[in-house]
Amino acid sequence: MTLLLGIFEEGLIYAIVALGVYITYKILDFPDLSVDSTFPMGAALTASAILAGQNPALALFLSFLAGAGAGCVTGLIHVKLKVRDLLSGIIVMTGLYSLNLRFAGGRANVPIFNQETIFENPAVDRLIPANLRPFTVVLILLLIVLACKFLLDLYLNTRSGFLLRAVGDNETLVTSLAKDKGTVKIAGLAIANGFAALAGSIYCQHKGFFEISAGTGTIVMGLASVIIGIQVFCPDHRPYLFRLRNRTFSLRPTAAVVAGSVIYKACISLAISLGLEANDLKLITSALFLIILVISGQRRKKVKRHA
Amino acid sequence: MLRLKDVSKYYHGGTVNEMCLFRDFNLTVDEGQFVSVVGSNGSGKTSMLNIICGSIPVDSGAVYIGKECITHMPEFKRQRRIGRVYQDPAMGTCPHMTILENMAMADNKGKSFNLRPGINRRRIQTYQQMLAALGLGLEDKLHVKAGVLSGGQRQAMALLMAAMTPIDFLILDEHTAALDPKTADTIMELTGKLVREKNLTTIMVTHNLRYAVEYGHRLVMMHQGSIVLDLSGSEKEAVRIQDLLDKFNAISIECGN
Amino acid sequence: MKKSMRSIKILTAAFLSLSLTGCAGSPPSPKDGSPAAGQEDPGQTYTIGIGQFAAHGSLDNCREGFLLGLADEGIIEGQNLTVLYENSQADGGIASQINVNFASQKADLICAIATPMAQSAYGVGKKQDIPVIYTAVTDPVAAQLAGPDGSPVGEITGTSDKLPVTQQLDMIRSVLPDAKTIGILFTTSEVNSLSAIEEYKAAAPDYGFEIVDMGISATADVPLAADALLEQVDCVTNLTDNTVVASLPLILNKAAKKNIPVFGSEIEQVKIGCVAAMGLDYVALGRQTGKMAAAVLKGEKKASQMDFQVIEEAAFYGNTKAAQDLGITLPDRFTSTAKELFTTITQ
Numbered sequence: 086m087t088l089l090l091g092i093f094e095e096g097l098i099y100a101i102v103a104l105g106v107y108i109t110y111k112i113l114d115f116p117d118l119s120v121d122s123t124f125p126m127g128a129a130l131t132a133s134a135i136l137a138g139q140n141p142a143l144a145l146f147l148s149f150l151a152g153a154g155a156g157c158v159t160g161l162i163h164v165k166l167k168v169r170d171l172l173s174g175i176i177v178m179t180g181l182y183s184l185n186l187r188f189a190g191g192r193a194n195v196p197i198f199n200q201e202t203i204f205e206n207p208a209v210d211r212l213i214p215a216n217l218r219p220f221t222v223v224l225i226l227l228l229i230v231l232a233c234k235f236l237l238d239l240y241l242n243t244r245s246g247f248l249l250r251a252v253g254d255n256e257t258l259v260t261s262l263a264k265d266k267g268t269v270k271i272a273g274l275a276i277a278n279g280f281a282a283l284a285g286s287i288y289c290q291h292k293g294f295f296e297i298s299a300g301t302g303t304i305v306m307g308l309a310s311v312i313i314g315i316q317v318f319c320p321d322h323r324p325y326l327f328r329l330r331n332r333t334f335s336l337r338p339t340a341a342v343v344a345g346s347v348i349y350k351a352c353i354s355l356a357i358s359l360g361l362e363a364n365d366l367k368l369i370t371s372a373l374f375l376i377i378l379v380i381s382g383q384r385r386k387k388v389k390r391h392a
Numbered sequence: 393m394l395r396l397k398d399v400s401k402y403y404h405g406g407t408v409n410e411m412c413l414f415r416d417f418n419l420t421v422d423e424g425q426f427v428s429v430v431g432s433n434g435s436g437k438t439s440m441l442n443i444i445c446g447s448i449p450v451d452s453g454a455v456y457i458g459k460e461c462i463t464h465m466p467e468f469k470r471q472r473r474i475g476r477v478y479q480d481p482a483m484g485t486c487p488h489m490t491i492l493e494n495m496a497m498a499d500n501k502g503k504s505f506n507l508r509p510g511i512n513r514r515r516i517q518t519y520q521q522m523l524a525a526l527g528l529g530l531e532d533k534l535h536v537k538a539g540v541l542s543g544g545q546r547q548a549m550a551l552l553m554a555a556m557t558p559i560d561f562l563i564l565d566e567h568t569a570a571l572d573p574k575t576a577d578t579i580m581e582l583t584g585k586l587v588r589e590k591n592l593t594t595i596m597v598t599h600n601l602r603y604a605v606e607y608g609h610r611l612v613m614m615h616q617g618s619i620v621l622d623l624s625g626s627e628k629e630a631v632r633i634q635d636l637l638d639k640f641n642a643i644s645i646e647c648g649n
Numbered sequence: 650m651k652k653s654m655r656s657i658k659i660l661t662a663a664f665l666s667l668s669l670t671g672c673a674g675s676p677p678s679p680k681d682g683s684p685a686a687g688q689e690d691p692g693q694t695y696t697i698g699i700g701q702f703a704a705h706g707s708l709d710n711c712r713e714g715f716l717l718g719l720a721d722e723g724i725i726e727g728q729n730l731t732v733l734y735e736n737s738q739a740d741g742g743i744a745s746q747i748n749v750n751f752a753s754q755k756a757d758l759i760c761a762i763a764t765p766m767a768q769s770a771y772g773v774g775k776k777q778d779i780p781v782i783y784t785a786v787t788d789p790v791a792a793q794l795a796g797p798d799g800s801p802v803g804e805i806t807g808t809s810d811k812l813p814v815t816q817q818l819d820m821i822r823s824v825l826p827d828a829k830t831i832g833i834l835f836t837t838s839e840v841n842s843l844s845a846i847e848e849y850k851a852a853a854p855d856y857g858f859e860i861v862d863m864g865i866s867a868t869a870d871v872p873l874a875a876d877a878l879l880e881q882v883d884c885v886t887n888l889t890d891n892t893v894v895a896s897l898p899l900i901l902n903k904a905a906k907k908n909i910p911v912f913g914s915e916i917e918q919v920k921i922g923c924v925a926a927m928g929l930d931y932v933a934l935g936r937q938t939g940k941m942a943a944a945v946l947k948g949e950k951k952a953s954q955m956d957f958q959v960i961e962e963a964a965f966y967g968n969t970k971a972a973q974d975l976g977i978t979l980p981d982r983f984t985s986t987a988k989e990l991f992t993t994i995t996q
Contacts, residue, residue: 087777091749095742183866186838193838196768196793198802219776240507247489247497247510254486261484261554262501263472292745294768294793297838299741306742350746357735357750367738 096347127285152282160271314345484550487539698751718939
């Protein structure tokens with residue numbers, strides 16, 4: 086039970102990163118490494134804001150905005166200065182490392198154990214009955230993740246959202262529609278990094294401290310979640326997930342990546358429980374990652390051949 | 393209407409491989425005119441279209457639409473007044489979006505892509521009528537992703553989408569070249585109908601001499617960056633495919649082939 | 650390799666001593682009740698989770714010492730103790746999953762090695778009512794693992810590996826009576842280094858020194874920063890800064906060319922060529938921590954009833970070969986009480 090709750094807590098926090106990575110990797114086809122630094126940026130800003138007596142919910146909002154700003158910078162470097170996508174992300178990631186330390190008041194580790202957070206405050210204590218206490222964190226996280234998912238779904242179905250989907254699908258068409266594809270990419274990166282920073286903010290409030298190394302591997306987790314989610318729940322070759330009494334059910338990609346994130350965390354947890362040599366964990370992660378990528382790559386090729 | 397004035401374009405400028413594509417190239421297209429452009433590979437047909445659309449910059453000279461000079465206008469801004477259909481049918485639609493979504497996007501060209509719903513439900517019927525006019529049965533497949541359509545169906549949609557909103561120009565860049573002969577004929581018929589109905593100023597690059605002869609008010613043959621044949625009016629009416637082939641051969645012999 | 654050899658030695662020593670004590674008096678079967686574990690339920694077995702933040706020589710030593718400390722109190726791995734060991738590879742996300750995992754396996758206690766692991770364990774332990782004993786946390790107060798006065802903030806306590814700064818300064822002063830400046834290289838992102846530097850700066854004037862610090866942000870910066878630092882100082886002293894320690898051979902090499910002595914902060918550094926160190930014995934630190942954990946496991950004391958502990962008396966480690974190369978003699982008052990003297994430089 087504890088383990089299951091733990092998996093959901095971790096999975097849901099990173100699900101928000103996964104939603105962002107879904108935008109960059111799947112929609113924009115842009116390998117954006119800046120999330121590795123926007124995630125801890127959200128955490129750093131949150132720790133500082135909360136210590137300064139700001140409302141924890143406001144810290145979430147602030148983090149999102151700051152992340153979006155950083156995403157814009159990645160986008161501007163790529164679009165206006167014509168730096169390659171991967172490098173733009175690396176530049177922002179590297180630079181933000183120093184800035185993050187500044188945001189955290191020059192410290193690499195800022196504890197906020199005794200402060201109010203979105204998970205621990207009088208309102209939560211009042212609203213949630215005692216027998217549901219153990220589920221408080223998961224419930225709050227679920228609420229935030231669902232809100233993010235639905236907002237993203239809504240956005241992707243607006244005119245602006247259409248353009249975002251189009252730019253990853255067919256850049257030429259966006260130009261044909263008399264729109265600047267660069268601006269659209271910048272907007273997409275802004276949303277994606279906003280999500281990453283939001284997740285960082287939640288992470289910090291959940292764990293009770295900011296740590297500069299918290300961002301290491303964020304992109305890997307995000308990518309793994311997206312790829313697992315999409316492969317398992319909405320593969321190209323199958324228009325629906327399962328069929329029940331002649332009705333078909335499928336998951337939207339946004340829901341799929343959220344599920345993917347939980348599955349990924351479950352895999353890691355399983356690896357730890359099975360007592361796999363702790364030192365091999367990273368190797369296992371990367372091997373798992375490679376296998377998924379190769380399988381999905383082959384499948385994509387097959388689909389293309391049939392088309 | 394459209395004017396290219398003294399346009400020059402070099403590739404690999406400043407190196408030993410410098411290649412001159414256009415030197416002081418001039419072309420004027422009148423409003424409502426349908427121009428077919430033919431020429432061998434490397435004669436500069438597609439580059440000319442790219443210069444008009446702003447996909448590649450010019451080294452000197454100017455491009456005008458009406459009285460307005462658009463030489464330095466970025467590509468995406470020019471596209472507001474231009475509809476372009478590419479040789480590759482995949483270029484005109486978004487494969488992972490549905491037919492309806494593609495149509496809705498094209499319908500919104502020139503307007504703001506804001507946070508209003510992507511699909512205007514009141515327009516769906518109009519889209520269906522437009523698709524029905526293609527005669528390909530697409531009106532019943534609104535929620536199918538464009539990526540699963542055949543090349544001909546996609547190209548028909550691309551044509552429809554390019555000319556959905558009011559435009560000054562239609563640019564057709566060998567838009568039938570990737571299709572089988574029968575589908576190519578269908579698309580060409582649709583093109584003719586569309587251009588007539590909307591009275592569009594059109595430049596069509598093609599390798600198909602039959603289409604060049606059958607369609608359009610004017611026929612231009614290009615060779616090595618310059619116009620070697622420019623027929624309109626009764627001359628255009630009278631021209632036969634054989635005449636064009638003879639001209640082609642004559643040019644090739646001049647080149648020593 | 651060197652480290653693993655050392656670990657093997659220590660472990661063999663531990664097992665030997667355990668088996669010896671086993672033969673000597675306390676019967677191997679816990680049913681009869683060993684003298685060390687007198688007041689506890691004889692059939693009692695324990696499960697603990699040891700979460701280590703990163704693979705690192707000193708942290709490994711802590712872990713070994715911790716198990717020794719438990720063994721001292723009659724809680725022996727394989728007999729009445731099950732140890733779940735995980736290493737987070739310096740990944741914060743993994744760290745918290747490791748702790749959740751410990752909780753789900755109903756660990757009686759979590760031993761957290763290094764600050765981020767301790768903070769993560771604190772968060773999990775608080776929710777699941779699992780006591781946490783940490784070690785190798787340099788500044789528990791700054792990490793909010795202890796109250797401002799050092800008192801516990803919950804069911805969490807442990808040991809700090811704070812550097813014995815004044816003792817180190819005192820030692821450097823007697824080794825180098827004429828030195829004026831001490832250089833310190835540190836990584837700007839390591840909290841422990843920042844607080845140590847501040848302490849050095851505050852204490853240095855008392856010993857007639859001036860501290861020149863130089864921050865780096867990554868291993869790649871070490872060569873240039875070391876060159877710049879060596880231009881300005883009479884000697885160099887090391888912290889337990891992970892990035893800098895990893896590049897220590899390079900720094901030693903550069904310093905040797907300029908005939909500048911480098912002082913270490915723990916045994917491993919002296920072994921590879923630092924002149925001397927007033928340092929922590931991480932095995933001893935771990936052992937002390939293990940004893941605290943044993944008290945909690947046996948129910949003698951709650952974690953919330955114990956303040957965190959520091960090792961008061963630092964041990965002297967010297968390397969006579971390194972000193973000789975620099976033309977320095979190590980004062981007798983240190984060498985005579987040295988915990989360990991090396992006569993060679995291990996490469």
